[in-house]
Amino acid sequence: MFAFLELLQIALLTIITVFLNPFFWVVIGLIYTQYKRIYEMKRNVVGETKISIKDMTINAVGIGVMGGIVGTIVIMIFGITIDPRDFYFILPLAILLMLINVRYICFSYSGGFVALSSLIFGVPKLNVSSIIAIIAILHLIESILIYFDGYKEAVPIFVENKKYGLVGGFSMQRFWPIPFAVLILAAGQLAGTQEVNLPDWWPLFKASKAMENIPLQITAVVAALGYGDMVLSDTPRNKCKKSAKRLFVYSVVLLILSVISTRLTIFKWIATLFAPLAHEYLIIISQREEKSAVPIFRKHSSGITILDVKKDGVGMLMGLKQGDVMIKINNTFVNEKENLQDVLDTFPPYIWMEVIDSNGNRKTLEHKNYQTGINNLGLVIVPKDSTFVFDIQTSTSILKRIIEKIGSKKTM
Numbered sequence: 001m002f003a004f005l006e007l008l009q010i011a012l013l014t015i016i017t018v019f020l021n022p023f024f025w026v027v028i029g030l031i032y033t034q035y036k037r038i039y040e041m042k043r044n045v046v047g048e049t050k051i052s053i054k055d056m057t058i059n060a061v062g063i064g065v066m067g068g069i070v071g072t073i074v075i076m077i078f079g080i081t082i083d084p085r086d087f088y089f090i091l092p093l094a095i096l097l098m099l100i101n102v103r104y105i106c107f108s109y110s111g112g113f114v115a116l117s118s119l120i121f122g123v124p125k126l127n128v129s130s131i132i133a134i135i136a137i138l139h140l141i142e143s144i145l146i147y148f149d150g151y152k153e154a155v156p157i158f159v160e161n162k163k164y165g166l167v168g169g170f171s172m173q174r175f176w177p178i179p180f181a182v183l184i185l186a187a188g189q190l191a192g193t194q195e196v197n198l199p200d201w202w203p204l205f206k207a208s209k210a211m212e213n214i215p216l217q218i219t220a221v222v223a224a225l226g227y228g229d230m231v232l233s234d235t236p237r238n239k240c241k242k243s244a245k246r247l248f249v250y251s252v253v254l255l256i257l258s259v260i261s262t263r264l265t266i267f268k269w270i271a272t273l274f275a276p277l278a279h280e281y282l283i284i285i286s287q288r289e290e291k292s293a294v295p296i297f298r299k300h301s302s303g304i305t306i307l308d309v310k311k312d313g314v315g316m317l318m319g320l321k322q323g324d325v326m327i328k329i330n331n332t333f334v335n336e337k338e339n340l341q342d343v344l345d346t347f348p349p350y351i352w353m354e355v356i357d358s359n360g361n362r363k364t365l366e367h368k369n370y371q372t373g374i375n376n377l378g379l380v381i382v383p384k385d386s387t388f389v390f391d392i393q394t395s396t397s398i399l400k401r402i403i404e405k406i407g408s409k410k411t412m
Contacts, residue, residue, distance in 0.1 A: 018179035018220040064176035067141040103228040112276035136255035147244035151236035168297030168307035168382040169232035233293035305382040313378015323358035347373030
């Protein structure tokens with residue numbers, strides 16, 4: 001009989017086999033194209049970025065693998081069994097839905113639709129409770145990833161606001177491939193699986209009576225998680241923390257519903273409908289909050305609002321933050337980018353700046369460079385106008401971008 005730690009070791013080794021799965025490389029290819037788009041968006045607004053598309057993708061894979069390990073631990077504790085062939089329906093549907101909107105790559109939509117089809121039509125035949133439990137665990141992973149990684153590489157954007165005119169904000173889009181181990185009933189040997197015997201206390205998640213007598217096998221599957229959001233009224237880090245906490249509650253509730261559904265059939269329907277609808281509700285709530293809140297990255301009656309601070313630039317060394325408003329530099333009032341550049345064009349060896357932070361506190365910051373002088377602060381500021389105005393619908397729909405490109409080629 002395997003102890004739990006021995007079972008976990010087998011599970012982690014099984015995850016490695018997912019690198020031989022062609023679906024895994026398809027997911028990585030799609031993720032690479034998304035990070036390529038994000039890179040190009042950021043370069044258009046910020047200029048040269050220090051992290052490459054390759055590095056973005058590698059980081060996403062590394063973080064995704066760690067997330068998969070966390071998910072595997074939870075799956076092993078609960079003893080959730082599935083048929084990995086169920087993902088032959090869910091993953092392709094997630095990819096198709098992503099063409100409509102990149103955030104639809106989330107399994108709450110594709111998994112929910114497949115589970116609903118199984119309940120209504122009996123096709124495909126799958127264990128609805130287990131699929132919903134897997135979706136809940138994936139969102140538990142996603143909430144952790146959003147909390148710690150969602151705000152990274154946020155793209156500064158400019159949006160037209162009816163009341164405040166051109167305002168700044170951030171588009172946050174992160175994508176992770178998640179390889180994780182799952183348990184399947186040993187009804188037939190599948191490639192890359194190992195048969196295991198389990199402790200008497202196990203499983204906690206009794207989705208099938210057959211689990212009491214039939215040995216289980218362990219194999220690996222791949223999922224894709226995506227986070228897409230926009231923030232105008234707060235910093236990306238704070239926004240991600242708030243979103244992550246809500247998603248964590250959603251995942252816990254969904255997991256509880258999946259457990260209850262193993263005993264009460266009606267809860268299979270409740271959990272299946274809750275998965276996509278509650279997830280969409282979280283998105284709608286977030287969007288409504290942004291529309292009703294006062295944007296912090298806007299033009300004020302005096303001063304220049306800082307939208308973003310480039311890594312390792314002079315502004316970061318000085319301690320400037322997102323949302324700070326520069327009032328004076330070297331005793332010169334600055335209201336436009338040109339006022340700031342006029343001071344910097346003289347390559348001053350020493351600058352001091354009066355700033356009001358996002359909480360309304362006034363502070364004085366300084367920086368010295370007697371060797372070459374200071375000509376660039378490494379800041380993205382909110383201008384009077386911009387050629388890069390963010391279009392939410394076009395930016396989130398791959399299919400719409402493809403259609404627009406085809407249309408533009410025909411008119412040439």
